[in-house]
Amino acid sequence: LNLTAKEFLVLHTLCRNVGKIYSKNELIQTIWGFSLENETNVVEATMNNLRRKLEHEGSIAQIKNTRFVGYWIEI
Numbered sequence: 001l002n003l004t005a006k007e008f009l010v011l012h013t014l015c016r017n018v019g020k021i022y023s024k025n026e027l028i029q030t031i032w033g034f035s036l037e038n039e040t041n042v043v044e045a046t047m048n049n050l051r052r053k054l055e056h057e058g059s060i061a062q063i064k065n066t067r068f069v070g071y072w073i074e075i
Contacts, residue, residue: 001057006031007050014063014073021070047071 003011009031013022022030024043029035032042051063065071 001053003050003053007046007053010046011050011073014071015061015075018075019072021066021072023070027071043071 010027013027013030014020025035027043028040047063047065054061054063061073061075063071063073
């Protein structure tokens with residue numbers, strides 16, 4: 001996969017604990033290094049890019065999310 005540095009870090013974080021749910025704020029703090037003080041769509045945009053790239057490569061891994069809960073990966 002041709003991933004940006006942030007996309008790689010998000011995917012790596014999700015894959016470290018398959019099935020673990022990461023909140024948007026957890027991901028922002030872990031990957032981008034700041035807390036969620038302002039509304040931002042950086043996580044959503046990154047997840048959409050990752051999903052598109054995984055699908056394009058025919059990966060069976062899927063990034064799932066539940067609104068207001070968080071994101072996880074299923075393999």
